[in-house]
Amino acid sequence: MPRKLFTFLQHRLAGRTPRLLEPMPGDVLDAGIGDMVSLAPERVTEENVSQYLRSYAALQTRVFRERRRNLMLEEVDRIHLRLREEMQQKLDAFSLADRVMMPLYMGLIELPGQLIRVDFRSCRVEVVSEVRDLSRYVFLASAADIVRVLDRKLNWEDFLLSFRFRASRTPDVYDTSLHNFLAAEIEDLRAMCDNTLATESRQERTVVTAGGQRYAVNRYCPHQGADLREGWVEEGRYLVCPRHRWRFDLQDGGVCGTNGCSIKAECLGKEKEEPREASAERLPAM
Numbered sequence: 185m186p187r188k189l190f191t192f193l194q195h196r197l198a199g200r201t202p203r204l205l206e207p208m209p210g211d212v213l214d215a216g217i218g219d220m221v222s223l224a225p226e227r228v229t230e231e232n233v234s235q236y237l238r239s240y241a242a243l244q245t246r247v248f249r250e251r252r253r254n255l256m257l258e259e260v261d262r263i264h265l266r267l268r269e270e271m272q273q274k275l276d277a278f279s280l281a282d283r284v285m286m287p288l289y290m291g292l293i294e295l296p297g298q299l300i301r302v303d304f305r306s307c308r309v310e311v312v313s314e315v316r317d318l319s320r321y322v323f324l325a326s327a328a329d330i331v332r333v334l335d336r337k338l339n340w341e342d343f344l345l346s347f348r349f350r351a352s353r354t355p356d357v358y359d360t361s362l363h364n365f366l367a368a369e370i371e372d373l374r375a376m377c378d379n380t381l382a383t384e385s386r387q388e389r390t391v392v393t394a395g396g397q398r399y400a401v402n403r404y405c406p407h408q409g410a411d412l413r414e415g416w417v418e419e420g421r422y423l424v425c426p427r428h429r430w431r432f433d434l435q436d437g438g439v440c441g442t443n444g445c446s447i448k449a450e451c452l453g454k455e456k457e458e459p460r461e462a463s464a465e466r467l468p469a470m
């Protein structure tokens with residue numbers, strides 16, 4: 185709701201007037217005059233956005249329907265085979281496979297009885313007719329969408345951000361290694377694993393002050409290695425990673441409550457009595 189935000193800012197920024205620019209495809213931002221030249225004939229506003237989305241969806245319906253129908257006739261089996269090969273290649277490059285505790289099932293919506301089961305323990309990929317593990321990650325997508333990734337028109341990370349798939353996990357715990365496996369390209373996986381191991385081997389520690397106590401913690405985030413010295417403390421006990429906002433509970437050994445990853449917090453005792461500002465809960469240097 186940009187308008188709401190700008191109304192709020194106008195109220196708060198006394199003496200300054202922020203401008204809300206809403207460029208549409210076809211508009212020009214003219215650096216010479218420092219302004220936007222409005223050329224697009226069609227403008228989407230808060231008032232007409234619902235109508236715009238409905239008519240755009242109607243316009244695209246035929247495109248997606250035909251794409252699926254053609255694939256059903258000719259290519260779904262081939263896409264399934266390519267997906268299986270892609271998973272095996274990913275697995276071969278994934279040196280952190282032993283960290284993933286559950287198998288991954290990948291399926292095409294058009295082929296419900298042929299799930300690709302990625303077993304991280306044995307480093308094997310096989311086709312099975314149904315989900316047979318209690319603990320598992322299941323990922324389903326349409327062949328029409330997956331083929332765009334296999335054709336390298338879309339990378340895995342962007343595909344995951346597209347939400348054009350269904351995913352479920354049991355137990356409902358985020359697994360960093362499994363997610364990285366899914367999101368990385370084959371050619372990036374080795375480097376990604378090497379970087380993870382290198383970050384971990386640095387084992388650098390830093391000191392955080394929170395709730396009147398000092399804690400020694402791992403300096404680099406176990407998710408993707410962000411520097412936790414740039415983080416901050418919330419509620420007097422949670423150290424928050426600056427990159428994706430994971431919260432590590434300093435009073436519970438530095439464990440992140442949503443996924444069990446830890447920065448190995450160790451209490452060093454009470455903070456020294458010295459005057460400090462209210463915002464001093466940012467990380468001090470070691």
Ligand code: FES
Binds near residue numbers: 406409410425430
């Ligand atoms: S790097 Fe992602 S939460 Fe820290």
